[in-house]
Amino acid sequence: MIIDSHIHISIFDNNASSLQEAFDLFLQEMEKNGVRAAIIIPDNIEGSDNIADLDKAVELIGERRNLFLLGSPQIIQRGSGELEKYRKLLEEEKIKGLKFFPGHDPYYPTNERCLPYYELCQELDVLVLFHTGENSGDSVCANWNDPKYIVEIAKKYPQLKVIITHYYWPKLDYCYEITKDIPNIYFELATLADSEVIEKSGGIKKIKEILQKTISDRPNKVIFGTDWPMCKIEEHVELVKSLGLSEDVGDGVFGRNAKIIYKISS
Ligand SMILES: [Zn+2]
Numbered sequence: 382m383i384i385d386s387h388i389h390i391s392i393f394d395n396n397a398s399s400l401q402e403a404f405d406l407f408l409q410e411m412e413k414n415g416v417r418a419a420i421i422i423p424d425n426i427e428g429s430d431n432i433a434d435l436d437k438a439v440e441l442i443g444e445r446r447n448l449f450l451l452g453s454p455q456i457i458q459r460g461s462g463e464l465e466k467y468r469k470l471l472e473e474e475k476i477k478g479l480k481f482f483p484g485h486d487p488y489y490p491t492n493e494r495c496l497p498y499y500e501l502c503q504e505l506d507v508l509v510l511f512h513t514g515e516n517s518g519d520s521v522c523a524n525w526n527d528p529k530y531i532v533e534i535a536k537k538y539p540q541l542k543v544i545i546t547h548y549y550w551p552k553l554d555y556c557y558e559i560t561k562d563i564p565n566i567y568f569e570l571a572t573l574a575d576s577e578v579i580e581k582s583g584g585i586k587k588i589k590e591i592l593q594k595t596i597s598d599r600p601n602k603v604i605f606g607t608d609w610p611m612c613k614i615e616e617h618v619e620l621v622k623s624l625g626l627s628e629d630v631g632d633g634v635f636g637r638n639a640k641i642i643y644k645i646s647s
Pocket residue numbers: 387389422571608
């Protein structure tokens with residue numbers, strides 16, 4: 382069973398001319414790659430024709446029971462002002478957790494406007510996901526999402542499940558070292574099979590070595606994700622398969638861990 386925990390519905394890097402077309406393409410990709418369920422991450426830019434925000438994603442998903450959503454609070458524009466909105470969405474299980482985009486937006490994970498959201502997620506036992514690392518062609522943005530700040534948050538909220546995506550590429554070793562003793566940090570694998578990420582992060586051997594160490598340290602806390610459509614699902618499946626994991630550990634990374642962390646029942 383594969384659960385892809387990092388999907389965007391966008392027209393980037395595919396041939397879709399509308400968000401509906403992008404969504405239909407994604408359904409085909411799921412089928413083709415044996416992906417049984419997915420977490421769709423709406424963008425925090427609202428009303429775009431290029432990438433689905435929360436309202437658009439809700440509309441596209443409709444009644445499907447194998448597609449789930451995260452919320453993306455607008456920290457810069459609205460500070461902590463959306464707390465009640467997200468409490469309601471989380472309590473009604475319309476979203477499964479919250480994603481933060483430090484680096485896309487200029488704020489640190491430790492920004493005090495974020496803290497009420499972390500408290501909420503800790504209280505409701507749902508996760509927060511942090512975008513980390515460089516964006517293609519932009520290394521400065523990584524200053525905003527240095528895992529040292531994420532470690533601070535994980536320590537301040539020890540019951541909160543804190544997920545790091547993109548492994549702070551290209552500084553994988555640094556990210557591994559600084560997080561390795563923090564039990565409530567989780568990893569999600571999106572973009573690590575992308576050719577630019579591999580090249581800039583020290584090659585495929587480095588990526589595999591870091592993932593093997595991370596999975597060995599925390600076999601129940603690493604989950605599969607891809608960042609489709611910017612990255613290819615099949616390349617990420619191949620990467621995980623190439624790690625030489627036992628069947629049980631591999632099943633965990635591909636699906637079981639996400640099922641537990643995201644409380645997916647079916
Ligand atoms: Zn993404």
